[in-house]
Amino acid sequence: MKKIIAVALLLCMVLVMGGWSANGEEYKLGMGIVVSTDSSATNNAQVDATVAAVVLDKDGKIVACRIDCAQSKMDVTDGEVDTAKTFLSKAELKEDYNMVKFSDATLEWYQQAANFEEYAVGKTAEEILAEETVLNEEGHTVFVDEALHASVSISVSDFQQAVAKACADEQAVAFTADGELTFAVACNTTAEESVAATEEADGVVKMYTEFAAVVVDGDGKVVAALEDAIQPQIAIDEDGEIGDITFRGTKRELKEDYNMVKFSDATLEWYEQAANFVQYAVGKTAEELSGAELQLNEEGHLVFVDETLRASVSISVDGMTDVLVKAMSYAR
Numbered sequence: 001m002k003k004i005i006a007v008a009l010l011l012c013m014v015l016v017m018g019g020w021s022a023n024g025e026e027y028k029l030g031m032g033i034v035v036s037t038d039s040s041a042t043n044n045a046q047v048d049a050t051v052a053a054v055v056l057d058k059d060g061k062i063v064a065c066r067i068d069c070a071q072s073k074m075d076v077t078d079g080e081v082d083t084a085k086t087f088l089s090k091a092e093l094k095e096d097y098n099m100v101k102f103s104d105a106t107l108e109w110y111q112q113a114a115n116f117e118e119y120a121v122g123k124t125a126e127e128i129l130a131e132e133t134v135l136n137e138e139g140h141t142v143f144v145d146e147a148l149h150a151s152v153s154i155s156v157s158d159f160q161q162a163v164a165k166a167c168a169d170e171q172a173v174a175f176t177a178d179g180e181l182t183f184a185v186a187c188n189t190t191a192e193e194s195v196a197a198t199e200e201a202d203g204v205v206k207m208y209t210e211f212a213a214v215v216v217d218g219d220g221k222v223v224a225a226l227e228d229a230i231q232p233q234i235a236i237d238e239d240g241e242i243g244d245i246t247f248r249g250t251k252r253e254l255k256e257d258y259n260m261v262k263f264s265d266a267t268l269e270w271y272e273q274a275a276n277f278v279q280y281a282v283g284k285t286a287e288e289l290s291g292a293e294l295q296l297n298e299e300g301h302l303v304f305v306d307e308t309l310r311a312s313v314s315i316s317v318d319g320m321t322d323v324l325v326k327a328m329s330y331a332r
Helices: 002-016 090-097 109-120 125-130 146-151 157-167 251-258 270-281 286-290 307-312 318-330
Strands: 020-036 044-056 062-075 133-135 141-143 173-190 203-205 208-217 222-230 233-236 242-246 294-296 302-304
Touching (some): 020 062, 020 157, 020 208, 020 222, 044 157, 044 173, 044 208, 044 222, 062 109, 062 173, 062 208, 090 109, 109 146, 125 157, 173 222, 222 251, 222 270, 222 318, 251 270, 270 307, 270 318, 286 318, 302 307
Antiparallel strands (some): 020 044, 020 173, 044 062, 133 141, 173 208, 203 233, 208 222, 233 242, 294 302
Protein backbone atom coordinates (compact mmCIF):
# COMPACT_ATOMS: atom_id res chain seq x y z
CA MET A 1 0.00 0.00 0.00
CA LYS A 2 2.82 2.44 0.87
CA LYS A 3 4.41 1.83 -2.51
CA ILE A 4 1.11 2.58 -4.29
CA ILE A 5 0.69 5.81 -2.31
CA ALA A 6 4.28 6.92 -3.00
CA VAL A 7 3.99 6.26 -6.73
CA ALA A 8 0.67 8.07 -6.86
CA LEU A 9 2.19 11.08 -5.14
CA LEU A 10 5.08 11.07 -7.58
CA LEU A 11 2.74 10.98 -10.58
CA CYS A 12 0.77 13.91 -9.22
CA MET A 13 3.95 15.90 -8.73
CA VAL A 14 5.27 15.12 -12.21
CA LEU A 15 2.07 16.58 -13.69
CA VAL A 16 2.73 19.97 -12.12
CA MET A 17 6.51 20.03 -12.22
CA GLY A 18 8.47 21.91 -14.83
CA GLY A 19 9.03 25.55 -15.66
CA TRP A 20 6.99 28.52 -14.57
CA SER A 21 5.44 31.56 -16.18
CA ALA A 22 7.26 34.80 -15.36
CA ASN A 23 5.30 38.02 -15.37
CA GLY A 24 7.96 40.70 -15.45
CA GLU A 25 8.84 40.48 -11.76
CA GLU A 26 12.39 40.43 -10.49
CA TYR A 27 13.75 37.09 -9.34
CA LYS A 28 17.05 35.88 -7.89
CA LEU A 29 19.01 32.79 -8.90
CA GLY A 30 21.13 31.27 -6.15
CA MET A 31 23.23 28.13 -5.82
CA GLY A 32 24.52 26.22 -2.79
CA ILE A 33 26.84 23.21 -2.50
CA VAL A 34 27.33 20.88 0.47
CA VAL A 35 30.45 18.72 0.30
CA SER A 36 31.31 15.60 2.32
CA THR A 37 34.28 13.23 2.16
CA ASP A 38 33.12 11.22 5.18
CA SER A 39 32.51 8.07 3.10
CA SER A 40 36.17 7.84 2.10
CA ALA A 41 37.74 4.69 3.55
CA THR A 42 40.47 2.16 2.82
CA ASN A 43 40.57 1.48 -0.94
CA ASN A 44 37.83 4.03 -1.63
CA ALA A 45 38.21 7.76 -2.13
CA GLN A 46 34.82 9.46 -2.22
CA VAL A 47 33.40 12.95 -2.53
CA ASP A 48 29.68 13.63 -2.16
CA ALA A 49 28.73 17.09 -3.39
CA THR A 50 25.04 17.95 -3.16
CA VAL A 51 24.14 21.00 -5.23
CA ALA A 52 20.92 22.97 -5.05
CA ALA A 53 19.84 25.90 -7.20
CA VAL A 54 16.82 28.04 -6.43
CA VAL A 55 14.88 30.86 -8.03
CA LEU A 56 13.49 33.24 -5.41
CA ASP A 57 10.72 35.79 -5.72
CA LYS A 58 10.78 39.28 -4.16
CA ASP A 59 9.55 37.83 -0.85
CA GLY A 60 12.36 35.27 -0.64
CA LYS A 61 10.07 32.36 -1.46
CA ILE A 62 11.21 29.58 -3.75
CA VAL A 63 9.66 29.72 -7.21
CA ALA A 64 11.67 26.77 -8.53
CA CYS A 65 14.29 24.39 -7.12
CA ARG A 66 16.71 21.92 -8.69
CA ILE A 67 18.92 19.40 -6.85
CA ASP A 68 21.62 16.94 -7.87
CA CYS A 69 24.53 15.13 -6.25
CA ALA A 70 27.96 14.50 -7.70
CA GLN A 71 28.83 11.30 -5.84
CA SER A 72 32.37 10.65 -7.06
CA LYS A 73 34.07 7.41 -6.04
CA MET A 74 37.46 5.98 -6.95
CA ASP A 75 38.92 2.57 -6.15
CA VAL A 76 42.41 3.26 -4.78
CA THR A 77 43.44 -0.31 -3.97
CA ASP A 78 47.25 -0.58 -3.79
CA GLY A 79 47.46 3.19 -4.19
CA GLU A 80 46.34 3.10 -7.80
CA VAL A 81 44.19 5.80 -9.43
CA ASP A 82 42.16 5.96 -12.63
CA THR A 83 42.77 9.32 -14.26
CA ALA A 84 40.44 8.44 -17.16
CA LYS A 85 37.50 7.59 -14.91
CA THR A 86 34.18 9.10 -15.92
CA PHE A 87 31.41 10.09 -13.55
CA LEU A 88 27.65 10.52 -13.69
CA SER A 89 25.64 12.39 -11.09
CA LYS A 90 22.86 10.68 -9.16
CA ALA A 91 20.24 12.44 -11.28
CA GLU A 92 22.01 11.35 -14.46
CA LEU A 93 22.20 7.73 -13.30
CA LYS A 94 18.43 7.57 -12.79
CA GLU A 95 17.44 3.88 -12.38
CA ASP A 96 21.08 2.83 -12.64
CA TYR A 97 21.70 4.36 -9.23
CA ASN A 98 19.82 1.25 -8.02
CA MET A 99 18.31 2.68 -4.87
CA VAL A 100 15.14 0.64 -5.23
CA LYS A 101 17.04 -2.55 -6.04
CA PHE A 102 19.35 -2.42 -3.05
CA SER A 103 17.15 -0.86 -0.36
CA ASP A 104 13.55 -0.70 0.78
CA ALA A 105 13.01 2.55 -1.14
CA THR A 106 10.02 2.62 -3.48
CA LEU A 107 11.35 5.48 -5.60
CA GLU A 108 14.77 6.07 -7.15
CA TRP A 109 17.02 8.89 -5.91
CA TYR A 110 16.26 11.21 -8.84
CA GLN A 111 12.52 10.77 -8.30
CA GLN A 112 12.80 11.56 -4.61
CA ALA A 113 14.98 14.59 -5.34
CA ALA A 114 12.33 15.82 -7.79
CA ASN A 115 9.70 15.41 -5.07
CA PHE A 116 11.82 17.46 -2.67
CA GLU A 117 12.19 20.14 -5.34
CA GLU A 118 8.41 20.33 -5.66
CA TYR A 119 7.97 20.38 -1.87
CA ALA A 120 10.34 23.38 -1.67
CA VAL A 121 8.28 25.56 -4.02
CA GLY A 122 6.51 28.37 -2.18
CA LYS A 123 8.65 28.02 0.94
CA THR A 124 11.46 30.07 2.42
CA ALA A 125 14.79 28.66 3.54
CA GLU A 126 13.67 29.07 7.15
CA GLU A 127 10.56 26.97 6.55
CA ILE A 128 12.54 24.20 4.89
CA LEU A 129 15.11 24.11 7.71
CA ALA A 130 12.29 24.08 10.26
CA GLU A 131 10.60 20.99 8.77
CA GLU A 132 10.58 18.30 11.48
CA THR A 133 13.03 15.45 10.91
CA VAL A 134 14.22 12.41 12.82
CA LEU A 135 17.14 9.99 12.67
CA ASN A 136 15.97 6.65 11.29
CA GLU A 137 17.40 3.21 12.11
CA GLU A 138 20.14 3.66 9.52
CA GLY A 139 21.18 6.98 11.03
CA HIS A 140 19.73 9.10 8.21
CA THR A 141 17.86 12.35 8.76
CA VAL A 142 14.36 11.84 7.31
CA PHE A 143 11.05 13.69 7.34
CA VAL A 144 8.67 13.02 10.23
CA ASP A 145 5.58 13.97 8.23
CA GLU A 146 4.20 10.73 6.75
CA ALA A 147 3.02 12.28 3.48
CA LEU A 148 6.42 13.88 2.89
CA HIS A 149 8.23 10.73 3.96
CA ALA A 150 6.18 8.69 1.47
CA SER A 151 7.58 10.72 -1.43
CA VAL A 152 11.02 11.55 0.03
CA SER A 153 12.18 8.69 2.26
CA ILE A 154 15.93 9.32 1.86
CA SER A 155 18.11 11.53 4.05
CA VAL A 156 17.13 15.16 3.53
CA SER A 157 19.78 16.91 5.62
CA ASP A 158 22.07 17.76 2.68
CA PHE A 159 19.04 18.78 0.60
CA GLN A 160 17.93 21.18 3.32
CA GLN A 161 21.42 22.61 3.85
CA ALA A 162 22.15 23.02 0.12
CA VAL A 163 18.80 24.74 -0.49
CA ALA A 164 19.37 27.03 2.51
CA LYS A 165 22.82 27.95 1.17
CA ALA A 166 21.33 28.63 -2.26
CA CYS A 167 18.66 30.90 -0.75
CA ALA A 168 21.34 32.82 1.17
CA ASP A 169 23.76 32.99 -1.78
CA GLU A 170 25.45 36.40 -1.53
CA GLN A 171 26.56 36.05 -5.15
CA ALA A 172 23.05 35.32 -6.42
CA VAL A 173 22.11 37.02 -9.69
CA ALA A 174 18.96 39.07 -10.14
CA PHE A 175 16.95 38.88 -13.35
CA THR A 176 13.63 40.00 -14.76
CA ALA A 177 11.76 37.98 -17.35
CA ASP A 178 8.42 37.44 -19.06
CA GLY A 179 6.93 34.25 -20.45
CA GLU A 180 7.62 30.58 -19.87
CA LEU A 181 10.93 29.74 -18.23
CA THR A 182 12.72 26.46 -17.55
CA PHE A 183 15.49 25.75 -15.11
CA ALA A 184 18.24 23.20 -14.41
CA VAL A 185 21.42 22.39 -12.56
CA ALA A 186 24.28 20.22 -13.86
CA CYS A 187 27.73 19.01 -12.85
CA ASN A 188 30.81 17.58 -14.55
CA THR A 189 33.56 15.69 -12.70
CA THR A 190 37.05 14.74 -13.85
CA ALA A 191 39.89 12.88 -12.13
CA GLU A 192 42.59 13.52 -14.71
CA GLU A 193 44.92 15.30 -12.27
CA SER A 194 44.97 12.39 -9.79
CA VAL A 195 48.35 10.82 -9.00
CA ALA A 196 49.05 7.23 -7.90
CA ALA A 197 50.98 6.46 -4.72
CA THR A 198 54.57 5.21 -4.93
CA GLU A 199 57.16 3.90 -2.47
CA GLU A 200 58.59 7.40 -2.29
CA ALA A 201 55.42 9.46 -1.95
CA ASP A 202 51.72 9.32 -1.27
CA GLY A 203 49.34 9.73 -4.15
CA VAL A 204 46.41 12.11 -4.34
CA VAL A 205 42.90 11.72 -5.70
CA LYS A 206 41.61 14.89 -7.32
CA MET A 207 37.99 14.44 -8.31
CA TYR A 208 37.22 17.99 -9.37
CA THR A 209 33.65 19.02 -10.16
CA GLU A 210 32.23 22.01 -12.02
CA PHE A 211 28.63 23.09 -11.45
CA ALA A 212 26.20 25.27 -13.38
CA ALA A 213 22.67 26.50 -12.76
CA VAL A 214 20.73 28.11 -15.58
CA VAL A 215 17.34 29.67 -16.31
CA VAL A 216 16.30 29.38 -19.96
CA ASP A 217 13.56 31.23 -21.84
CA GLY A 218 11.15 29.89 -24.46
CA ASP A 219 13.64 30.65 -27.24
CA GLY A 220 16.31 28.49 -25.63
CA LYS A 221 18.37 31.49 -24.50
CA VAL A 222 20.08 31.98 -21.14
CA VAL A 223 18.16 34.33 -18.87
CA ALA A 224 20.41 33.90 -15.83
CA ALA A 225 23.19 31.52 -14.82
CA LEU A 226 25.72 30.69 -12.10
CA GLU A 227 28.91 28.61 -12.10
CA ASP A 228 30.96 27.14 -9.28
CA ALA A 229 33.61 24.44 -8.80
CA ILE A 230 35.19 22.29 -6.09
CA GLN A 231 38.73 20.91 -5.87
CA PRO A 232 38.91 18.44 -2.96
CA GLN A 233 42.13 16.46 -2.59
CA ILE A 234 42.35 13.06 -0.90
CA ALA A 235 45.81 11.68 -0.06
CA ILE A 236 46.35 7.91 -0.41
CA ASP A 237 49.26 5.59 0.31
CA GLU A 238 50.46 2.38 -1.37
CA ASP A 239 48.11 0.29 0.74
CA GLY A 240 45.07 2.25 -0.35
CA GLU A 241 44.77 3.93 3.03
CA ILE A 242 43.21 7.38 3.13
CA GLY A 243 45.44 10.18 4.42
CA ASP A 244 44.91 13.91 4.71
CA ILE A 245 41.84 15.33 3.00
CA THR A 246 41.93 18.94 1.87
CA PHE A 247 38.85 20.97 1.03
CA ARG A 248 38.55 24.66 1.93
CA GLY A 249 35.32 25.53 0.15
CA THR A 250 33.98 26.05 -3.34
CA LYS A 251 35.77 28.48 -5.64
CA ARG A 252 32.96 31.01 -5.31
CA GLU A 253 33.00 30.68 -1.51
CA LEU A 254 36.77 31.13 -1.33
CA LYS A 255 36.70 34.39 -3.30
CA GLU A 256 40.11 36.08 -2.86
CA ASP A 257 41.35 33.13 -0.79
CA TYR A 258 41.39 31.04 -3.96
CA ASN A 259 44.51 33.12 -4.72
CA MET A 260 44.27 33.13 -8.50
CA VAL A 261 45.62 36.69 -8.72
CA LYS A 262 48.42 35.99 -6.24
CA PHE A 263 49.75 32.90 -8.00
CA SER A 264 49.15 33.72 -11.67
CA ASP A 265 49.07 36.64 -14.06
CA ALA A 266 45.28 36.91 -13.72
CA THR A 267 43.94 40.34 -12.82
CA LEU A 268 40.61 39.03 -11.51
CA GLU A 269 39.87 36.23 -9.05
CA TRP A 270 38.07 33.07 -10.21
CA TYR A 271 34.70 34.06 -8.73
CA GLU A 272 34.87 37.42 -10.52
CA GLN A 273 35.72 35.79 -13.84
CA ALA A 274 32.96 33.22 -13.37
CA ALA A 275 30.49 36.06 -12.79
CA ASN A 276 31.71 37.70 -16.00
CA PHE A 277 31.34 34.43 -17.89
CA VAL A 278 27.72 33.87 -16.89
CA GLN A 279 26.92 37.50 -17.71
CA TYR A 280 28.42 36.93 -21.17
CA ALA A 281 26.19 33.84 -21.52
CA VAL A 282 22.95 35.77 -20.95
CA GLY A 283 20.91 36.02 -24.15
CA LYS A 284 22.80 33.21 -25.90
CA THR A 285 21.67 29.77 -27.00
CA ALA A 286 23.57 26.57 -26.31
CA GLU A 287 24.75 26.57 -29.93
CA GLU A 288 26.11 30.10 -29.63
CA LEU A 289 27.93 29.28 -26.41
CA SER A 290 29.44 26.10 -27.86
CA GLY A 291 30.42 27.96 -31.02
CA ALA A 292 32.58 30.59 -29.30
CA GLU A 293 36.03 30.80 -30.85
CA LEU A 294 38.72 29.51 -28.48
CA GLN A 295 42.49 29.10 -28.59
CA LEU A 296 45.15 27.35 -26.55
CA ASN A 297 47.21 29.74 -24.46
CA GLU A 298 50.80 29.20 -23.36
CA GLU A 299 49.67 27.17 -20.35
CA GLY A 300 47.62 24.86 -22.56
CA HIS A 301 44.23 26.26 -21.50
CA LEU A 302 41.39 26.97 -23.92
CA VAL A 303 40.61 30.67 -23.67
CA PHE A 304 38.55 33.17 -25.63
CA VAL A 305 40.08 34.45 -28.84
CA ASP A 306 38.12 37.70 -28.57
CA GLU A 307 40.35 40.15 -26.69
CA THR A 308 37.46 42.01 -25.06
CA LEU A 309 36.02 38.77 -23.69
CA ARG A 310 39.44 37.56 -22.59
CA ALA A 311 40.02 40.79 -20.68
CA SER A 312 37.15 39.88 -18.33
CA VAL A 313 37.44 36.07 -18.55
CA SER A 314 41.08 35.07 -19.02
CA ILE A 315 40.74 31.58 -17.51
CA SER A 316 39.98 28.34 -19.33
CA VAL A 317 36.36 28.44 -20.51
CA ASP A 318 35.82 25.04 -22.13
CA GLY A 319 34.79 23.35 -18.88
CA MET A 320 32.57 26.26 -17.90
CA THR A 321 30.92 26.17 -21.29
CA ASP A 322 30.43 22.39 -21.24
CA VAL A 323 28.69 22.30 -17.87
CA LEU A 324 26.49 25.30 -18.71
CA VAL A 325 25.42 23.80 -22.04
CA LYS A 326 24.69 20.50 -20.27
CA ALA A 327 22.51 22.34 -17.75
CA MET A 328 20.62 23.99 -20.61
CA SER A 329 19.93 20.57 -22.11
CA TYR A 330 18.41 19.46 -18.80
CA ALA A 331 16.21 22.55 -18.35
CA ARG A 332 12.62 21.72 -17.41
